[in-house]
Amino acid sequence: MSIIEVKNLTKKFNGFTAVDHISFNVEEGEIFGLLGPNGAGKTTTIKMLTTLLRPTEGKATVCGYDILKQRDEVRSSIGIVFQEPALDNRLTGRENLDFHARLYGLDKKTRQKRIEEVLEMVELKDKADVIVRDYSGGMQRRLEIARGLMHYPRVLFLDEPTLGLDAQTRRHIWEYILSLNQREKTTIILTTHYMEEADYLCQRMAIVDFGKIVALDTPANLKNILGGDVVSIEAVPSEKALPVLQKIPWAKKVTQHNGVIDLNCEEGEKKIPLLMRIDEKEKEFEIKSINLRKPTLEDVFLHFTGKTIREVEGGNGEKKRMKRRTRKN
Amino acid sequence: MKVKKSNNLQTIYVMWLREMKRFLRAKSRVIGTLAMPFFFLFTMGFGFNSGFTLPGAGPDINYLDFLVPGIIGMTMLFTSMTAGISVLWDKEFGFLKEIMVAPVSRVAIVLGRIAGGVTTALIQGILILVIALFMGFKIANVGSFLLAVLFMLLIGIGFIGFGVAIASMMEDTQGFSLIMNFVIFPIFLLSGTFFPITNFPNWLRPLSYIDPLTYGVDGLRNSLINFSQFSAGLDFGVLAVFSIVMVILGTYLFNKTEV
Numbered sequence: 001m002s003i004i005e006v007k008n009l010t011k012k013f014n015g016f017t018a019v020d021h022i023s024f025n026v027e028e029g030e031i032f033g034l035l036g037p038n039g040a041g042k043t044t045t046i047k048m049l050t051t052l053l054r055p056t057e058g059k060a061t062v063c064g065y066d067i068l069k070q071r072d073e074v075r076s077s078i079g080i081v082f083q084e085p086a087l088d089n090r091l092t093g094r095e096n097l098d099f100h101a102r103l104y105g106l107d108k109k110t111r112q113k114r115i116e117e118v119l120e121m122v123e124l125k126d127k128a129d130v131i132v133r134d135y136s137g138g139m140q141r142r143l144e145i146a147r148g149l150m151h152y153p154r155v156l157f158l159d160e161p162t163l164g165l166d167a168q169t170r171r172h173i174w175e176y177i178l179s180l181n182q183r184e185k186t187t188i189i190l191t192t193h194y195m196e197e198a199d200y201l202c203q204r205m206a207i208v209d210f211g212k213i214v215a216l217d218t219p220a221n222l223k224n225i226l227g228g229d230v231v232s233i234e235a236v237p238s239e240k241a242l243p244v245l246q247k248i249p250w251a252k253k254v255t256q257h258n259g260v261i262d263l264n265c266e267e268g269e270k271k272i273p274l275l276m277r278i279d280e281k282e283k284e285f286e287i288k289s290i291n292l293r294k295p296t297l298e299d300v301f302l303h304f305t306g307k308t309i310r311e312v313e314g315g316n317g318e319k320k321r322m323k324r325r326t327r328k329n
Numbered sequence: 330m331k332v333k334k335s336n337n338l339q340t341i342y343v344m345w346l347r348e349m350k351r352f353l354r355a356k357s358r359v360i361g362t363l364a365m366p367f368f369f370l371f372t373m374g375f376g377f378n379s380g381f382t383l384p385g386a387g388p389d390i391n392y393l394d395f396l397v398p399g400i401i402g403m404t405m406l407f408t409s410m411t412a413g414i415s416v417l418w419d420k421e422f423g424f425l426k427e428i429m430v431a432p433v434s435r436v437a438i439v440l441g442r443i444a445g446g447v448t449t450a451l452i453q454g455i456l457i458l459v460i461a462l463f464m465g466f467k468i469a470n471v472g473s474f475l476l477a478v479l480f481m482l483l484i485g486i487g488f489i490g491f492g493v494a495i496a497s498m499m500e501d502t503q504g505f506s507l508i509m510n511f512v513i514f515p516i517f518l519l520s521g522t523f524f525p526i527t528n529f530p531n532w533l534r535p536l537s538y539i540d541p542l543t544y545g546v547d548g549l550r551n552s553l554i555n556f557s558q559f560s561a562g563l564d565f566g567v568l569a570v571f572s573i574v575m576v577i578l579g580t581y582l583f584n585k586t587e588v
Contacts, residue, residue, distance in 0.1 A: 050430055053587070075432035086423040090351050102343040103431040105336075131354075147427075 001064065003028040003155060003187050004049065008058035011044050018044040020211035021058065026189055026204075028154075031181055033202035034191040035297070037309050041211040042191035043083060046159050049189075050080050063154050076104065079148030079186075083159040085140055089133040093124055093143050096132060097150055104151035118146035121183070122176055138169035145176060149184065156180070158190040162197060174200055193309055195297040207304055214304040223295045227252050229268030230299055232291040233261045233275065240285040244278065257308065262299070268292045337437040344441025345448065348412070352449045359453065362411065366404045366457055370396060373523065374464060385525035390556055397461040398549035399522030401477070404457045405450055405484040406520075406542055410513050412446025413492015414505070416583065421502050429586075439493055439580045446492075447485040454481045468553060476552035476561070483568040484545040490575030497582035520546045526558065541571040 002025035011019040019041040026032040034042045047053040049062055051071045059066065065073040087096055094115060101111040119125045122142035132140065141161065148156050161177065162170040178201065181188050192198050198205050199219050206216040215222060235241035238259055245261055246254045250271065253264040265271055272290055279287040302308050352359070377383075377392040386395055419425040428438055458466075458477075468474050495508060519526075519533075520542035529537055537543050548564035551557040557564070 052426070052430060072432040075430055080430055082423065082426050084423050086425075086427045088347065088351075088419075088424050088427075089422065090354060091347070095350060099343060099347055100427070100431075102346075103340065103428075103433060105339065 002026060004032075004060070004062050004189065006045075006049070006058075006060040009045065009048060009055050009060055010057035011041075011048060011053060012056045017211055019048070019055075022206075022208070022211070022213050023058075024206055024213060024216055026155075026187060028187055029181075029185055030203045031177070031188045031190065031201050033198045033205035034189070034208050035193065035195070035198045035202075035205050035301070036191075036208035037193055040208045042193075042208055043159055044211075045208075046080075046157055046189075046191060050078060050157055051075055076151070077154050079151065079153035079156045081141075081144045081148045081156070081158045081161060083163060083191075085144070087132045087140060087144060087147075090131065092129050092131055093119070093135070094128040096143065097147055100147050100150050106151060114150055114152075118149050121149070121180060122146045138165055138172065141165065141169075141173060142176065145173070145180075149180060149186065152184075153186065155187045155189065158188060160191055160193070162192070162194065170194075170197070177201055195301070195309065199297050207301060209305045215300070219297060222297065222300045226264045226295040226299055226303055228264070228266035229271075230293055230295050231263040231265060231268050231271055231275070232293070233263065233287055234259070234289040234291075235261065235285050235287045237285055241282075241287070244282060244285070248274075248278075250274075253303070255302065257302065262302075264295070264299075337434055337440075340433040340437035341441035341444055344438060345445040348442070348445025348449060352445075352452075362408055363404070363453055363456060365407070366400045367460060369403070370400045370457065370461060370464070374461075383524060385528045386556065390554070393461075393464065393466060394554045395550070395556070396523065397458070397466045398477075398553050399520070399546050400461070401454050401457050401481065402484060402520060402542055402546035402549055403517055403522050405454050405481050405545065406488055406513065406517055408450035408453045409446060409485045409488035410492045410508075412442070412450060413489040413494075413579070414496045414508070415446075416442070416493055416496035417499055417502055417505070420496075420586075425586075435584045436580050439490075439576070439583050442493065443486055443489045443576065443579075446489040447482060450485040450489070451478070451481055454485075469555070473552045473555075477549055480545060480548035480552060480564070480568065483548075483565070483572050484542065487541060487545075487568060487572040487575045490572065490577075490579035493579035494575065494582045497579070497586050516540055516542050519543065521558075522546060541568065544568050544571075 004026035007023050008021045009019060010017065010021050022045065034045060036042050044053065048055045049060055049067060051067055051074050054068065059068065061067065062074045063077040065077065067074055091099065097115045097118065098111065101114065106114065119128050122145055124139065124142055124146065127135065127139060132143065135143065162173050165173065177188060180186055190201065202219060204216065204218050206213045233245065238256065238261060242256055242261060245251065245263065248263070250265050251263040255262045269292060272292065275287065275290055298308055374393040374396050381392055382388045383390055383392055383395055416425065519537045519540045521537060526534060526537040526543060544559065544564045544567040547557050547559050548561060548568065551561040551564060
């Protein structure tokens with residue numbers, strides 16, 4: 001049996017469907033990712049699986065417990081790190097961990113031993129007795145991850161674990177996540193809208209868009225779906241170039257976005273000379289640049305949703321939330 | 330690793346412990362909350378004390394003596410409401426989520442918060458009483474002190490429950506000043522802190538009668554200076570009912586909170 005089993009899980013808010021009949025399984029010990037733009041329904045899914053929200057329809061089990069009928073059992077067996085900080089910033093790091101451990105019924109001996117263990121894991125030992133208000137954003141995140149692990153959960157939920165952190169801190173958090181997955185054999189389910197985060201951490205991932213799972217596989221397999229390479233062509237005028245490029249027999253898929261035309265093909269390096277010849281022959285348009293790369297998850301996302309995640313983000317949703325986080329810090 | 334489920338008493342204790350740690354650390358906040366009752370006590374107590382007969386109380390009652398139970402009631406009101414409404418600050422700072430996903434009963438969470446809040450409110454109420462002793466206030470005997478503590482407890486429990494209920498209905502801290510000005514202050518001013526409620530005109534007096542703090546202040550006067558409008562039994566009865574209803578209401582509304 002899988003450690004998490006989700007079947008047709010649905011959540012509607014006043015007629016708006018945030019999560020739309022999603023089904024997936026997570027295997028014990030894996031790092032599983034939900035990748036999608038803000039508002040895709042990732043956090044709502046997490047909230048249902050962690051018993052904070054009741055699903056409108058469908059069902060799910062976590063560690064074999066029903067999320068509706070065995071809420072306390074589910075709660076005891078999972079750890080959660082929320083998207084927004086959830087620390088008591090007037091207590092010290094150690095006191096926050098101690099509070100958590102007592103709430104989860106750990107006895108004194110286990111509590112003291114475990115606090116040292118998790119502090120060590122996130123390298124916060126020397127800051128343990130500092131009031132959380134004086135922690136940096138990255139330190140708070142680490143403390144929250146440590147707290148999520150306090151009660152030996154079998155599954156750890158991480159909702160946007162590196163949102164609003166700088167690149168270096170983000171790298172560090174990734175290392176902690178990988179090491180706790182290996183050392184403690186904790187199953188991890190994380191949400192993110194950072195492609196490189198999903199790519200680096202997840203063994204399997206689901207791409208979520210408008211409350212639906214549009215693809216689910218390992219990052220490598222997902223990228224393979226697009227086949228070999230991506231050749232990006234910048235041509236002017238692009239509307240003249242597109243019909244010509246679409247007729248190329250070796251191009252598996254031709255897409256245009258933001259004025260760039262992407263060709264998916266095998267052995268892309270051998271296709272560049274062919275494109276040069278087309279450019280010489282055609283007088284209607286001119287190729288300005290050709291860029292060859294391996295497909296990224298960004299391409300995969302584009303393939304399945306018809307847009308890049310940045311385009312979806314567009315607005316200032318993230319900025320707003322980051323501001324909120326900084327204010328709270 | 331087997332983790333056993335935390336029982337209700339443990340949950341109450343953990344919530345209480347957190348409140349104590351925060352309280353001991355927040356010295357400036359404690360001084361801030363105690364400043365207002367202290368200044369009232371200090372200025373009005375001394376200002377009206379000499380050669381002044383309080384209307385509605387008779388010449389036997391010294392104004393400082395009359396004022397002290399009222400100020401204690403006021404201290405209990407403000408500290409208890411603050412403790413109850415702190416649910417809202419936990420919501421704002423995200424900590425409420427940490428509490429809500431724990432495998433513990435929400436009733437125990439509310440009871441723990443009440444236990445913590447009552448303890449801190451009681452400490453502050455007693456501090457005001459001690460200050461009053463230095464100003465010349467006298468307590469007849471241990472019995473009257475204990476009776477006063479009982480009334481302080483009831484005021485505390487009731488208004489923390491009330492605070493939790495209000496906080497559970499609010500989305501964020503935006504409306505806090507509304508609550509302060511339109512709920513807490515009227516309760517305080519109508520309770521007869523500064524003068525007997527019989528001095529209010531007839532049309533205003535019913536508002537005093539439905540103000541639970543009126544019975545709290547009266548109960549404190551009953552126990553500390555042996556002067557009152559109502560019998561101690563009535564004061565006790567009204568406050569006990571108020572406390573029970575508020576604890577139930579607070580727990581019920583808190584239970585429905587979504588984070």
